[in-house]
Structures are given as structure tokens and as C-alpha cells.
Amino acid sequence: MSALPFHVRRVLIIIGIVVLVFMILEFNRRLEELNLLTEQAEIFRTEVTQAVRTQNALQTAVAYANSTAAVEEWARVDGHYIKDGDLPVVPVEAPGDPPIILATPIPTPTPMQNWEVWYTLFFGD
Template structure:
């Protein structure tokens, strides 16, 4: 009987180990891709939810803008219109007294030349 260093059974076990390693590497790659795609899905779902809320808010604004209440609010507040039979009241602001001439305005500081700033930093004033 010849003694061989490698027996067929050892080749079979080595082949199974190599295949198992390859399957584990592929599984790891698939799990990483699954994690990345799940994060992307969650991000897109959040964006879709925000956009749906925006659509609902715009729909509410559109419904108000086309209502009679919006037309009346615009006519009264911005167009200064009144209904027939109403008497408009126009408020006239009171004239305020002009500022007294005796008040002293705050003096504006005069700009200091840069060389004087450096002189003060190095030698003091």
C-alpha cells in the first residue's frame, strides 16, 4: 500500500471548506447591500412622507384661497373695500412732536490710523 500525503478524503474536506468560505463571503456582501438598501429605503420613505404633508398643506391653502372667506379678507384688509351700507372708519395718526433740538446726538468715533494702533500696542500711550 502506497502512502500518499494527500488522501481523497482530505481533498473533499478542503473543497467543502473552500466552498463554505466562498458562500460566507457572498453572504456577507449580500448583507452589506441589504443594509445599504434598507437605509436608502428609510430615507426615501421619510422624504415621501414630508412631500405628502407638503401636498396636504398646499391643498388646504388652495381651498382657503378659493373660498369666500379669503376673498372677503382680501377685500377688507388689503383692498380697503366695504360692503354696501357700511361706513368705513379711517384712522388718522396723531402728529408726534419733533425731536427737541437740545438732544445731543451720539458722536461717531473718528478712524485711527493703523500706525497709531501699532504704536500703542508696542509702546503704550
């Protein structure tokens, strides 16, 4: 290398520095891509964990729905069935009593403020 003129040495050093800078930039790009992929992998792992938990909960619900305890609970609560030996109780109104009528309250409209009126006029709902 000592036989080369001074200008050629300088050019080779500059080319070496430029190549080194490009290598550093490429390394930085790869590190950024690695960070992005790591974040995406973490999000994906979280979603997979949630999906597995949901699947386990649904499998548990299906197993319970196929059990006799679920059938009995439905029969007593929703189906209004009774077991042998149970005494059904049916509430009956006393004869001559007028039926109870529940009045539904009418909601009172809340007054709009000035700025809300103008906002509705200009931009709609």
C-alpha cells in the same frame, strides 16, 4: 471515499472549506446590501410622506384661496374694501401739525478681535 488516498481527501476537505468561506462571505455581502437598501427605503418612505403632506397642505391652501372667505379676508385686510353699512375710518393729521420724522439709528460697528483681523487678512471673507 475510503478508497481515495489520504492527500486527496485532505485536498477535498480544504476545497470544501474554501467554498464554504466564499459562501459565507457572499452571504455577508448580501446582508450588508439588504441593510443598505432597507435604510434607503426608509429614507425614501420619509421623503414620500413629507411630499404627500406638502401636497395636502397646498391643496388645502388652494381650496381656501378659492373660497369666498379668503376673498372677503383679502378685501378687508389687503384690499381695504368695506362692506355695505360699514363706516370707513381714515385717520387724518390735525392741521398745522408738523409731520413726524423718525430718525433711523446708525449702527455702531463692533470692534474686531485681533485673531479675527488676522484671519480676515490671511483667508479673506
